[in-house]
Amino acid sequence: MDTRLEYLTRLRVGQRKAGPAPNKPCLLLAIICEIQAGHITSPLVRIDTRLIARYHDLYELATGSRQMASPWLPLWHLRNDQGPTGPLWSPDFVPELASLSDQLGQPKSLDNLLARFASANLDAELFASLQDIHVARQACALLTQHYLTDDPPALKRLTDYLERALASGEYEKAPESLAGALQESSQQYARSAAFRVLVLDAYDYRCAASRLRYITPDYRYLVEAAHLIPFAVYPDDRPTNGLALTPNLHWAMDNHLIAPGPDHRWHVSPAVDALVPDNGWLCRLDGKPLVLPRNPRWQPTTEALAWRMDHLQR
Structure with a gap:
């Protein structure tokens, strides 16, 4: 296993009755999917519609509830975790708030968080490792098994989703490969998912x-x-x-x-x-x-x- 992934097992997560809180693991899984789709192309991560929608998909699979996802919580609290070279997540605060970041209380909504920052930097070494599809798969397995194994059916749903998402990402990075007859039936879902994401994103x-x-x-x-x-x-x-x-x-x-x-x-x-x-x-x-x-x-x-x-x- 890539040693840089060890930091993913040291997240400071809250607890719920069923086990570790899924907020941070689901956000990181969403980031990994978007890296592999070619939507996140540098350590600078924009907090956009695609990323937040992906987080909601994963949170719903992990918990069965979409309405409780509260993305502003992991987007805020992930800055307290460490990566291979420093903070795992470093928000780009708006200039007038940069000096007050340690005094700001927890945001109460996504709009409240976006008023503070709309992008953040993922640890550069971790980002570099996650660009490799094999390392990305290892990272997904690590996050799901370490934090999201309390519900076996949910784990199966997450594992299936992530495998399809990573396969879809390969097509998203090379949309010219989306034409022509399917060679295998297993390609159909990944191609359809890539088509949907690319079209909806293109039309905003x-x-x-x-x-x-x-x-x-x-x-x-x-x-x-x-x-x-x-x-x-x-x-x-x-x-x-x-x-x-x-x-x-x-x-x-x-x-x-x-x-x-x-x-x-x-x-x-x-x-x-x-x-x-x-x-x-x-x-x-x-x-x-x-x-x-x-x-x-x-x-x-x-x-x-x-x-x-x-x-x-x-």
């Missing part, structure tokens, strides 16, 4: 048609990742073959009632009767601009948009 969790963006307090998203060319037609899980859509508009597109065109506008099928009041939610979409990712790399391909237009009900 905003619907490409309605522009709606809503994330619940426990970090569930309103939007879904929708294929432009269906996977059954051509197995392409690259994010350029996807859109973020609310469930109702995802359904409407898959049933060819609406289509995004190469002109980057939405088109409504003539089969949708505009005189029926209940159809207004679809008809109002006709001619509206398609919401595009800010990064041109993830914008949908002309071929995929043309496929949708070709299959719009006439």
